[in-house]
Amino acid sequence: MDSPLIPHGVKRCTPGVFFLWTLPWLALLAWGGLSAFLCLWKGLNQTNMSNVFAFALWIVFDLAVIALGAGAFFTGFLTYIVGRKELKSIINTAVVIGFICYSGAMVMLGIDIGQPVRGWFIMWHANIHSMLVEVSFCITCYLVVLAIEFIPLILENRQIEKVKELRFLGHNLHEIMAVFAATGTFLSFFHQGSLGGMFGVMYARPFAAREGFYIWPWTFFLFVLSAIACGPCFTILCTKLTEFLSRKKLVPDDAIEFLAKLSGRLLAVYLILKTFDYLGWIYGIVPRSGLTFMDFFRDGPYGVWLIVAEMIFCGLLPAIILLTPGGRKSQGALIFASLLNCTGIVLNRFLFIIVTLAVPVMPFDRFWGYLPTWQEWGIGLAVVGYGFLVFSLAYRYLPMFPKEIELNPVPSE
Amino acid sequence: MTPLSFEWQWNIEYVIFFGLLYVALGIIGGGITFVAIKTALQVFGFMRERKFHD
Amino acid sequence: MKNQSNSAGNGTPPRTGDLVPKWINLNIVAQDISFFVIGLIAALIVGWAIFPALLYSKQPQPMNFNHALHLDSEIVDGIDGDTPQEKCESCHWFRDDGSFSGIPKLDMCTGCHDDPESPLGEAPEEKAFLVNYVEPEKQIPWFVYSKQPDCVYFSHIAHVKMGEIACTTCHGDFASNKKLPLYVENRLTGYSQSIWGKNISGIYLNKTYADRMKMDDCARCHTEKGQEQNNACFVCHK
Amino acid sequence: MKKSNDHGKPETGHESTNGSGQKYGMVIDLDKCTGCGTCMVACAAENNVSVRADQSDKERVITWMRLYKISNGKKFPHTEVSYFPRPCMHCDHHPPCVSVCVATATKLDFNTGIVSQIYTRCIGCRYCQAACPYGARYFNWWDSFPQDKGMDRYLTPEVSPRMRGVVEKCTFCHHRLMRAKNQAYAEDRRELEEGEYITACTEACPAQAITFGDLNKPDHKVSQLIKHPYAFRLLDRLGTEPKVYYLSSRDWVRKLADNFLPGEYEPVVNRTWAEDEWSTKPGRDEF
Amino acid sequence: MTMKITRRNFIAAVVGGVVGIQVTPLPWKFTDDAAIWTQNWPWVPVPAEGAVTEENTVCNLCPGGCGISVRKVAERAVKIEGRTDYPVNPGGICPVGMGGLQLLYDDDMRFPGPMKRAGARGQGQFVNITWGEAYDILAGRIAKLRKDGTPEALAAIDGNYAGTTTGLLVERFMRSVGSPNYVKPNAITDTYHMGNLLMMGKSVPMAYDLENSDFILSFGCGLLEGWGAPGRVMNAWGMWHDANPKNRKTRVVQVESRASNTASKADFWVAPRPGTDGALALGIAHVLIKKGRVDERFINGFTYGFDDLTSSEGQSQPGFKTIVSNKYSPVQVERITGVDAGTIVALANAFSKAKAPVAVYGKGKNNLNGSLYEFMAVQSLNAVKGRINRPGGVLVPDPLPLAPLPEFDPDEVAAKGLETPRIDGAGTKAYPFTDSLINHFADAINQGARSPVDTLLVFSANPFFTVPDGPGFMNALEKIPFIVSFSPYRDETANMADLILPDHTYLEKIEDIVWPVGLQYPLYGLTKPVVEPVNDTQHAGDVIISLSKAVGEATGSAFPWENFEEALQARAKGLFDAGGGLVHYDASKPPWKFKPFGNGQKPSYKSFDDMWGEMKSGGMWFQPVKLAGMDGLFATSSGKFEFVSQKLRQTINETAAQTSQKAALDQMGIRVAGAEAFMGHYAAPKLGVDRSKYPLFMVPYEMINLSSGWIATPPFLYKTIFASQLLKEESFAAVNPETAAKYKLQQGDRAIVKSPVGELRVRIDLFEGAMPEMVYMPLGFGHTAYDEYQKDKGVNPNNIVKALNDPVSGYPLWWNTPVTLTKA
Structure with missing residues (x-):
């Protein structure tokens, strides 16, 4: 039925199966749509956010998703600027993931702020000292860049390609992609760093605060590093999931292995620096605030195990696997390590947001806990649904994996 | 924010911050405009489109 | 991908002549450009004419008030003062606590226009005023041209008395006004046009401050008068 | 273009209000504070603060001035309870909320020392709430005023009612400064006398536990009180330099005002009156 | 071909449009205006400006x-x-x-105007009627009662404060109709007045000279919980705790079983078991006596009953000194109160060392009564130290010189009705000094098959909510055929009414305040209307005057005034005639400073009208504090301050003469015999409950930021309530962690507090400041009426109070109800 839309020379499931596959994601989107409507119509009282948990599930999702989407800029950087040819087989995937992550994050942010219609005040009345302004600026610009990077791929659809004007546009965009990739790299680099800065500069919140050297450049680079260490892993995960579901090999091993190795190395460097960051914080900020490390975990639902999980299980373990050639070669180990790596980044962002806010600063205040409402889950999961949907559509109708035909020669008809 | 607004402050931080922002916007905008004009010229036929090679 | 190269060559055969390369089809170009211009002009009309017409509502004041007549101290008792400023304050005065009384209430009018049976003049407006407002003791629901939104705090005394700014600087020359102008309100925001300015483009044309009263205008004047400290947010916001 | 349009920021560039202008501050005497809550009510009434049916939802209820109940934690009958009235601290040094605000909706006015919050500018991102360690900032989770109860009849025009989706906080009753200035202008003055401008909570406190004035003026009572040996600030060591000071003769209260590592706190008062009085330990056998 | 050109042209036009729209104001202005729209949402109120x-x-x-x-x-x-x-x-x-x-x-x-019940009782369903209709209904009903010769079936519950003119008018109306059943809710002032009558011979207000005292020993008095005039007491508190140590001369010691605000913020807190404050006071007196630190001049010159007495029959009776010496040694008192004997000695030392100590008695706020003997014990402590009529002590003032309302003669019907006994038993042999007993009022109605009350008028009171044993009161209300409420508020009692004649609220009417509780100098306050009535309401005083005329000529003639203000003026005339008195207050001369004022300050007014005008604008008439001479200060039969009340002795003996001494004592609820019965003492109340089944005590407590009386709590105040006191719809009971552990209860657990008369569901707040074995519950929660801010918030401890009678006074002992605590 939709075969004229499907790229030449590849095999896709029937429209019926595809439709069934999209149903759960459409359901998530519908749930999210209802939640979003309620939040916009009635206000943020629909959530369980409070004056204590001013930032909550959505911001965790946002930060996590943006870190996971970092594969796009990093792969783009490696492909177009550094010139790693083998990555051309995976760059499209990275861009689509990046686009999904960033656009999803933007939508979530739009609902998260109390006055979405005034959202553009961030740009127009910018307070340049605010890290969030830098983040907003860069994310907005970078989303434009990602769209620009995504457009040529869309224009390569079999039917769209027939329109001459669009074909020209696509080709021309493709030609100067290196410029956009460079801009994207620059923007991404800054906002990934600023996201870290966002918490580091909250100097009156001892759990998040860093000072001097530990804000700039330490936290800044830690966030960049953590993002580029996990971004490629997320790209690998998505690719592997697609390969598993389509029962096809889509990306040559060299690309995957290169990304995995790089991820492992970056993660290792990150872990070393992060350890120093923790030590510097434990022996610097924490005692200066009159606290001890364990004070942050003496009460409340968020225990010290979170940090152990973040650093050891979701940091050290995947790093070791990814650095071992055997680990990279084994599909199971690779996927396991990538999963851990991605979980680690979510944990890291969770700690920075939720635990920072749960810990009372005034000694007579209490520890707080927080559970999201169904509306919050709805919007968070809608991004997941949206991601699956866009990714599936892109896989079905666009030549997302350039090596697909080569790796899966169609048996002669 | 532009230097026309009363909230603008003439100091180095503003110049660097907005300078970088406007440069980034300029590159993106310039790139798009370049591609748009080029495409238009090709479509209008003022310019031969080159064959796209991968 | 072969079919791409000949697409530009479709259509009418190329014209001769050296100025234009042969493969350019001027006919098509002219068509493209004219459609582009049609779209452009349509957008300009929508944006510059239809949109403003839809955005603003125009209402007459509930009744006319002749400022020029009432400011004649020969006709009206109690209009004192040598300067125009002082004359304004005869009706729009400052209270003891420094707050500004604004538009006078009905009781000030009935100081003279007290008897519905015997109007002071011939004007039909006055008759209507006496019947509609004086007799039932109903306050006149004036539209205030210069009404700032609720988030704005404005101290008249700080500007008029301490800053020595003439009323006309911001309000324009109402004193010589015989007929009250229409009240123009933005349907979406509820702002009077006098606040947001008559110039729909939003670009400051450096006419007079009376033209509009946006935040930037307040701040610009403060800066010009060396009152930059009064650009702090809470000076004008509440 | 002129060099700077920095709203009268002093040339030194140091982000605090030690310049020539006013530096309004508050001293709250916790020995006097009776925990009655009048300051909270006065604040809410003065500033058109919204009130909802469920005010026990302390995470979402709006209380610009908030009383925190503290206890020395000792066993009966040695238990003591005290209260921390907590307005916005109007941090003098680099207020944590100001630098993070994305839309410049909150600023430290270097001429008054007051940290402003403009509701119509705020986009409701709540970064300021995350940054403030005092919990002094409140988000409007709901539209604030019930329309059909007649309760909007007591709203004062001096403070603009807030719309949902924006952050609000204590303003040191800035409108009262404006009120006092208008009064002064009407009397042909530019300078304000001490006491002409005080906050609603200061005025309302029945035990006169709150003192308000200009910390830049040495003859103002607040300037003298902050030199009192009992004076301290909340979370002083974070370096936010609050302009709200507290007084207490009770060491356990002072100790709860900040985080201290074991052994770090140095007592100011060694013995209380009761300890002195009871130290003789008269024997029960006498009777 | 055509298709292609069309598409191409379309794209060109769209591109042109998109480019073109960018250079028009539309996108930019629209974006901006949309943002401005959010800044001026039509549903956000814009308060109107105007002259201030x-x-x-x-x-x-x-x-x-x-x-x-x-x-x-x-x-x-x-x-x-x-x-x-x-x-x-x-x-x-x-x-x-x-x-x-x-x-x-x-x-x-609030009620919008006069209303008639439409739904079932208690549902709060009413329909509007006119004032004319309201008068007709009520006056007709009362006239019928009089016609039937049963005017005593009209009853009134009047919550107006003691001595106020509205209260007097209501009482006068009841008398003119012919009903003795005029009942007031019992307040702390009733205990003061009765105690003063018995010990000093005159029923005068309590005048504690707090500002001039340097040691305040407060027995249960909620100094920071709203006792007295809260503005005055807290101002004094601030003075006592001045930041300058030189000015900190005053020490406050709070005697209370719970770490209330007063107890916590006091310089020292002593925690006796609830209801044993009197024993502690006598224990301190014991130490003072044993150490010889008593004021002998005062005791010898101006008191009666300190030393042993010889009766007219020549029998020797032990006096105060002997009894206290024998029965209230610190060790004995420790056994009663649980307060360490050493602490009692130390307290006595501190009390005697102070220059101007005063022992203050109270029970939380002003709203509820105290215990007579407890008050007498505390007053005895003051007397032992000679703190009566001394600066910084207890002053003995003359009452305000208000002119009495003119006498009138009840007509025949009324006179007959007035002879019937009060249904609440106040003033009988059992409670000879009591004016009214609201708790017995309900009992009397509940006892018979038919309610003796046909029509009940309720003024400024919400007994349904405020009286201990609320369910009993509710039953009584249900039995009364016709209830009329004059409340402007939709309170619980008003919701039970058949007819609503709403009064103005306090900001809409003129009203007087006669001598604020505890003030040491005479003050007459005048509330005036500051806003036009918001609703169609009428002043209850005016309504009474009009009603009296509508009922009939006989009742109408008792009210020779056109309106309420005339009645006010008639009384205030007395102030003018007395001469002196100030109607302006100069903040530099506080009225509690003895020195700067002589006795005869010049009045600032010339005529009564002049004075009345000044009073209406200033709201006050007062005289600065002065010390009375000791001559004729005490109006007792001995002419002295009586440790042993002769009036009480005489009354008991009179009753005993008819029956027996024991019967007389039993009837009054006295559980000691001999001279001790006539003086302040402690006797454990007979609970009449198996303590093994109800091992704990429930103690209601009052808070300053929560109204517990007739007045509702303004919604803003719920901001000040802690989440450990009220969480959503549930209020908390404060329990000591040790006690809670016994019942396996943790912070926030739900539990059932069960007394012999009922049970309540609460949540548990573990509070170290709560005495073990006690359950503390705040008064003021648990409304079932008013608006969404008040309704169904928490529980009202009054509903499970098993109120015993205070000996002699008959007032409810609301502060210790035996209860059990079980996890819910």
Whole structure:
């Protein structure tokens, strides 16, 4: 039925199966749509956010998703600027993931702020000292860049390609992609760093605060590093999931292995620096605030195990696997390590947001806990649904994996 | 924010911050405009489109 | 991908002549450009004419008030003062606590226009005023041209008395006004046009401050008068 | 273009209000504070603060001035309870909320020392709430005023009612400064006398536990009180330099005002009156 | 071909449009205006501007009578502030007073005008009627009662504070109709008046000279919980705790079983078991006596009953000294109160070392009564130290020189009705000194098959909610055929009414305050209307005057005034005739300073009208504090301060003469014999309950930021309530962690507090400041009426109070109810 839309020379499931596959994601989107409507119509009282948990599930999702989407800029950087040819087989995937992550994050942010219609005040009345302004600026610009990077791929659809004007546009965009990739790299680099800065500069919140050297450049680079260490892993995960579901090999091993190795190395460097960051914080900020490390975990639902999980299980373990050639070669180990790596980044962002806010600063205040409402889950999961949907559509109708035909020669008809 | 607004402050931080922002916007905008004009010229036929090679 | 190269060559055969390369089809170009211009002009009309017409509502004041007549101290008792400023304050005065009384209430009018049976003049407006407002003791629901939104705090005394700014600087020359102008309100925001300015483009044309009263205008004047400290947010916001 | 349009920021560039202008501050005497809550009510009434049916939802209820109940934690009958009235601290040094605000909706006015919050500018991102360690900032989770109860009849025009989706906080009753200035202008003055401008909570406190004035003026009572040996600030060591000071003769209260590592706190008062009085330990056998 | 060109042209036009629209204001202006729209949402109110005025008046929400000024913008009241030109409260007021505008403007809380019941009782369903109809219904009903010769079937419950003119008019109306059943809810002032009558011979207000004292030993008095005039007491508190150590001369010791605000903020806290304060006072007196640190001059010159007495029959009777020496040694008192004997000795030392100590008695706020013997014990402690009629002690003032209302003669019907006994038993042999007993009023109605009361008028009271044993009261209300409420508020009792004749609220009417509770100098406060009535309401005083005329000529003739203000003036005339008195307050001369004032300060007015005008604008008439001479100070039969009350002895003996000594004592609930029965003492109450089944005590407590009386709590005050006191719909009971552990209860657990009369569901707040084995519950929660802010918030401990009778006075002993605690 939709075969004229499907790229030449590849095999896709029937429209019926595809439709069934999209149903759960459409359901998530519908749930999210209802939640979003309620939040916009009635206000943020629909959530369980409070004056204590001013930032909550959505911001965790946002930060996590943006870190996971970092594969796009990093792969783009490696492909177009550094010139790693083998990555051309995976760059499209990275861009689509990046686009999904960033656009999803933007939508979530739009609902998260109390006055979405005034959202553009961030740009127009910018307070340049605010890290969030830098983040907003860069994310907005970078989303434009990602769209620009995504457009040529869309224009390569079999039917769209027939329109001459669009074909020209696509080709021309493709030609100067290196410029956009460079801009994207620059923007991404800054906002990934600023996201870290966002918490580091909250100097009156001892759990998040860093000072001097530990804000700039330490936290800044830690966030960049953590993002580029996990971004490629997320790209690998998505690719592997697609390969598993389509029962096809889509990306040559060299690309995957290169990304995995790089991820492992970056993660290792990150872990070393992060350890120093923790030590510097434990022996610097924490005692200066009159606290001890364990004070942050003496009460409340968020225990010290979170940090152990973040650093050891979701940091050290995947790093070791990814650095071992055997680990990279084994599909199971690779996927396991990538999963851990991605979980680690979510944990890291969770700690920075939720635990920072749960810990009372005034000694007579209490520890707080927080559970999201169904509306919050709805919007968070809608991004997941949206991601699956866009990714599936892109896989079905666009030549997302350039090596697909080569790796899966169609048996002669 | 532009230097026309009363909230603008003439100091180095503003110049660097907005300078970088406007440069980034300029590159993106310039790139798009370049591609748009080029495409238009090709479509209008003022310019031969080159064959796209991968 | 072969079919791409000949697409530009479709259509009418190329014209001769050296100025234009042969493969350019001027006919098509002219068509493209004219459609582009049609779209452009349509957008300009929508944006510059239809949109403003839809955005603003125009209402007459509930009744006319002749400022020029009432400011004649020969006709009206109690209009004192040598300067125009002082004359304004005869009706729009400052209270003891420094707050500004604004538009006078009905009781000030009935100081003279007290008897519905015997109007002071011939004007039909006055008759209507006496019947509609004086007799039932109903306050006149004036539209205030210069009404700032609720988030704005404005101290008249700080500007008029301490800053020595003439009323006309911001309000324009109402004193010589015989007929009250229409009240123009933005349907979406509820702002009077006098606040947001008559110039729909939003670009400051450096006419007079009376033209509009946006935040930037307040701040610009403060800066010009060396009152930059009064650009702090809470000076004008509440 | 002129060099700077920095709203009268002093040339030194140091982000605090030690310049020539006013530096309004508050001293709250916790020995006097009776925990009655009048300051909270006065604040809410003065500033058109919204009130909802469920005010026990302390995470979402709006209380610009908030009383925190503290206890020395000792066993009966040695238990003591005290209260921390907590307005916005109007941090003098680099207020944590100001630098993070994305839309410049909150600023430290270097001429008054007051940290402003403009509701119509705020986009409701709540970064300021995350940054403030005092919990002094409140988000409007709901539209604030019930329309059909007649309760909007007591709203004062001096403070603009807030719309949902924006952050609000204590303003040191800035409108009262404006009120006092208008009064002064009407009397042909530019300078304000001490006491002409005080906050609603200061005025309302029945035990006169709150003192308000200009910390830049040495003859103002607040300037003298902050030199009192009992004076301290909340979370002083974070370096936010609050302009709200507290007084207490009770060491356990002072100790709860900040985080201290074991052994770090140095007592100011060694013995209380009761300890002195009871130290003789008269024997029960006498009777 | 055509298709292609069309598409191409379309794209060109769209591109042109997109480019073109960018250079028009539309996208930019629209974006901007959309943002501005959010800044001026039509559903966000915009308060109207106008001329600002400040109206001075006096707060009438409690008998404290603080001066307030109401800030108005045009005709709207927008803020209440304390007055600095009022002697009671120099500047500050309590939170309830601060939130008063919400009581004025909350439509859901108020009646729009006169109404008639439409739904079932208690549902709060009413329909509007006119004032004319309302008068007709009520006057007709009363006239019928009189016609039937049963005027005593009319009863009134009147919550107006003691001595106020509205209260007097209601009482007068009842007399003119012919009913003795005029009942007032019992307040702490009733205990004071009765105690003063028995010990000093005159029923005068309590005048504690707190400001001049340097040691305040407060027996249960909620100094920071709203006792007295909160503005005055808290101002004094601030003075006592001045930041300058040189000015910190006054020490406060609080005697209370729970770490209340007063106890916590006091310099020292002593925690005896609830209801044993009297024993502690006598224990301290014991130490003073044993150490010889008594004021012998005062005791010898001006007291009666300190030493042993010889009766007229020549029998020797032990006096105060002997009894206290024998029965109240620190060790004995420790056994009763649980307070360490050493602490008692130390307290006595501190009390005797102080220059101007005073022992103050109270029970939380002003709203509820105290215990007579406890009060007498505390007063005895003052007397032992000679602290009566001394600066910084207890002053003995003359009552305010208000002119009495003219006498009138009840007509025949009325006279006959007035001869019938009061149904609440007040003034009988059992409770000879008591004016009214609201708890017995309900009992009397509940006893018979038919209610002896046909028509009940309720003024400024909400007994359904405020009287201990609320369910009993509810049963009584259900039995009464016709109830008329004069409340402006939709309170619980009003919801039970058949007819509503709403009064103005305190900001809409003129009203007087006679001597704020505890003040040491005479003060007459005048509340005036500061806003036009918001609803179609009428002043209850005016309604009474009109009603009396509508009922008949005989009743009408008792009210020779056109309106309420005339009646007020008639009384205030006495103030003018007395000469002296100030109607302006100069903040530099506080009325409690003895020195700067002589006795005969010059009045600032010439005529009565002049004075009345000044009083209406200033809201006060007062005289600075002065010491009375000792001559004729005490109006007892001995002419002295009586440790052993002869009046009480005489009354008991009279009763005993008819029956027996024991029967007389039993009837009055006295559990000691001999001279001890005539003086302040401690006797454990007979609980009549198996303590093994109810091992704990429930103690209701009052808070300053929660109204527990007739006045509702302004919604703003719920902001000040901690989440450990009220969480959503559940209120908390404070329990000591040790006790809670016994019942396996943790913070926030739900539990059932069960007394012999009922049970309540609460949550548990573990509070170290709670005495073990006690359950503390705040009064003021648990409304079933008013608006969404009040309704169904927590539980009302009054509902499970098993109120025993206080000996002699008969007032309810509301402070210890045996209960059990079980996890829910």
